[in-house]
Amino acid sequence: MTAATFQWLTLVTLTALTFSVAETGLSGSSILIPVLLATLLKGRLVIDRFMALQGVSGPWRWVVLGWLLLVLGLIAYTFLYS
């Protein structure tokens, strides 16, 4: 199995887990943290592996990862304090 195939299977598994957690009917912070962590992991896999930004010189990786962290962090804030 190639590394890309393993990464694809990880992404599919995380998506299935996210969907399954939602189907249990859980809500609030009990679903927020695991779902956002799964999203962060999926995003990082796409950025570092599929976009192949890991190890690339220059600011691109940190700019894209920073975008992901900022957006997910602010989403977490709005859901926790609403």
Add this chain to the structure above:
Amino acid sequence: MWFFILAELLVFGVFFLAYAFARMRNVELFNASQLELDRLSGAINTILLISGSYFVVRAVDQIRHDQSRACTHWLIAAMACGGTFLILKLVEFGAKFEAGINMSTNTFFMFYLGLGFFHFMHVILGMVILGAVALKAWKGGYSASNYGGVETGAAYWHMVDLVWIVLFPLIYILN
């Protein structure tokens, strides 16, 4: 291309945060409206875009080995994922319109339809880019020493995937 991708990410980021902050003031409305969404369709669409991204990774790998035809085949597979995504999305939107739901129904559906349509257009653009790259690859326009165009098209497609990876839990899952 990376400046263009970053600009796109910024625009989507603003829309995501506008949704999240609008939800803070209408939690009950957003939670009730979200129950009307087809979560399974959203999950299948996520897997389609992830798979499309994987196929694009395989296409880049093939052209690095000077395999133009195999590169083209993987790109066509990625476009097929994108096409299926668009069909499912149209079915999803059609069901909402049949139920009398539109952008003026409430704030949640304004974001759901607006963000969904905006992303939908990006999938179409991504498919056009992949199609152009696939055509050039088929004609032998890329090689192991000259495949920057394939990488550029791939980066745009991965951006479309990355945006959906955030959009799916935000709109369909979190409540």
